[in-house]
Amino acid sequence: MFDQLQSVLGQVSDIQSITQIQRPNVKFIDDAGTVTRTVATNVPDLLHLSGRLANSATAVPDAIVSVYFRRGQPFKGQDSFTWTVNGEKGEIRLTARNTTFLGGQQDPGEVHFQVHDYATDELEDITAEWEDWQNEFDYAAAKAIASVYERYLNDEPVPTFAEAAALHRQLEQILQ
Amino acid sequence: MTITRVAIIGLSANAKTSWAAAGHLPYLLSTRGRQHFKITALLNSSTEAAQKAIEKYLPNETGVKAYGNPDDLAADPEVDLVVTSTRVDTHYDLTLPSIKAGKVPYIEWPLAQDAKHAEELQNALTRQRKSIVGLQGRYVPLFEKIEALVAEGKIGKVLSSELRAFGGTFDRETLTNKLDYFTDKRIGGNPITIGFAHCKSTSISTIGSANNH
Numbered sequence: 530m531f532d533q534l535q536s537v538l539g540q541v542s543d544i545q546s547i548t549q550i551q552r553p554n555v556k557f558i559d560d561a562g563t564v565t566r567t568v569a570t571n572v573p574d575l576l577h578l579s580g581r582l583a584n585s586a587t588a589v590p591d592a593i594v595s596v597y598f599r600r601g602q603p604f605k606g607q608d609s610f611t612w613t614v615n616g617e618k619g620e621i622r623l624t625a626r627n628t629t630f631l632g633g634q635q636d637p638g639e640v641h642f643q644v645h646d647y648a649t650d651e652l653e654d655i656t657a658e659w660e661d662w663q664n665e666f667d668y669a670a671a672k673a674i675a676s677v678y679e680r681y682l683n684d685e686p687v688p689t690f691a692e693a694a695a696l697h698r699q700l701e702q703i704l705q
Numbered sequence: 706m707t708i709t710r711v712a713i714i715g716l717s718a719n720a721k722t723s724w725a726a727a728g729h730l731p732y733l734l735s736t737r738g739r740q741h742f743k744i745t746a747l748l749n750s751s752t753e754a755a756q757k758a759i760e761k762y763l764p765n766e767t768g769v770k771a772y773g774n775p776d777d778l779a780a781d782p783e784v785d786l787v788v789t790s791t792r793v794d795t796h797y798d799l800t801l802p803s804i805k806a807g808k809v810p811y812i813e814w815p816l817a818q819d820a821k822h823a824e825e826l827q828n829a830l831t832r833q834r835k836s837i838v839g840l841q842g843r844y845v846p847l848f849e850k851i852e853a854l855v856a857e858g859k860i861g862k863v864l865s866s867e868l869r870a871f872g873g874t875f876d877r878e879t880l881t882n883k884l885d886y887f888t889d890k891r892i893g894g895n896p897i898t899i900g901f902a903h904c905k906s907t908s909i910s911t912i913g914s915a916n917n918h
Contacts, residue, residue: 531902532814534868536843537852555888556879564879570888572895574877587855588863596868598901601877611869614851616860621851629872630904631845642847644859657850666731670724673841675732677811680844681786681837682709682741688840690816690827696840697820700898704890 530610530629531596532688532696538614539587540695541594544580546703548573551599574600578703589617598629609638619646621655633670712746712784712808714775714799715791718757724813725790726762728839734763742786746770748778748799775799779806786811790839792886793894794818797826807831813839814903818893842904873900 535541551574556564575598582592603609610625622645625631626638642655663672680687711733716725732738744766749755755771763769772778778787779802787803789796789812797817804810804826816838817823830836842848855863873896874880874887886892 530842530868530870530872530900530904532840533842533845533848533903534866536840537848537855538863538866552878557882557885558879559882565882568885568888571890572888573897574873576897576901582863582866592863593865594868595866596870598868598870598873598897599877600873600896600900601871601875603871609871612866613868614855614860614866615864616855616862617864618859618861620860621854623847623851629870629900630842631847633842633904640847642850644854655850655854657846659846662737665735665737668727668731669845670728670841671731673844674728674839675735675738676844677837677839677841678732678738678742681809681811681835688838688843690810690812690823690830690836690838693812693814693816693838693840694820694823694827696902697816697823700902701820704897 530598534594534596534612535696538594539583539585541580541699542583544578544699544703546576546578546705548577548704549575551575573704576703618648619644631669633668637669707741708743709741710745710783710785711742712748712772712778712781712787712803713744714748714778714787714789716747716758716762717749718754718761723762723790725788728841729788729790730762744769745783746772746778746781748772748775748787775802779803779808784808789813792892793898794886794892797822800826801829804829805831809835809837811837811839815893815898818891840903870901873897 553569554567555570557566559565577597579595582588584590608624608626610629612623614621622643624641628635628637631637644653659672663675666672677687713725717723733742733744747755747758749758752771752773759769786809789800793815796812800810817826880887887895
């Protein structure tokens, strides 16, 4: 999710983060849903971070990125994922009801993808479809992974170890 | 056409479903995928486990070798690309021999249990230095479209961005028994490193314990 944001907008730097363990005692359940034991966790379940986008042709200097991530369900009936990219002339908004990951195995549920154009004050619905050959595969994960293989075949950029290591370093800083 | 020969580490017959099966096999076993890729080996916790996985997932494939040891896989000249889909803290030991042997690694995210191990894997890449990490979420058309809209100037320059997300796991309070490592930062696989950084997956529970691959 954060990787996808950075892939679209560029690297986020000067990150300030604050984390919380809201529920320190995690209940483990078996396949039947019965609680079998309770374990203390050291992993945060609430994360808020802010940072700035690197200088780029498509962003103003010092553009702020702000992320709120809470483990588990949203407020009942509300969206799991809301992302806005706010620009000089308008803004983009992408929402998904059921999931924060639009490239996995879960049905995202209701998705809204719109641009608000300030000049016309109109909302425009945006679509983005997988290619026909990718729709042969059931899950978004399989379609996206197929993209990785084909990009590798065609010598197009793929996510590399260097990028992964950089993301690891960012996460360690965020979780400090 | 050159065929890239693929080994998969962690295609487990034990799990109810397998991320490697759900994510990688659809393309690799498709007509389109077969034009360029062939699965030639599996590495599991034992050759018996690998053999069971071959019988379960690749019953119609020929010439698939079953390995129980990462050094044996690394020594196989008929493997070009090694896909790894196992619990994060096992990535390093399972993949290092193949990486040193010059095979191209495709490792699911998180790359390793911490930045130090991730950097060591990066440094182990041989001269040709190709590598792949499973951050495939980048190629979801919705995200590519946002990038395109920004690039074409649809909203002018980006002033700021906000992301508000609820996820990482299904429930705020519980975890399935299979994900016991989600409560220990040292293992490196948890709702933040997986869910926040990359994705939530319904099949994460199937990546399972360190020994069950």
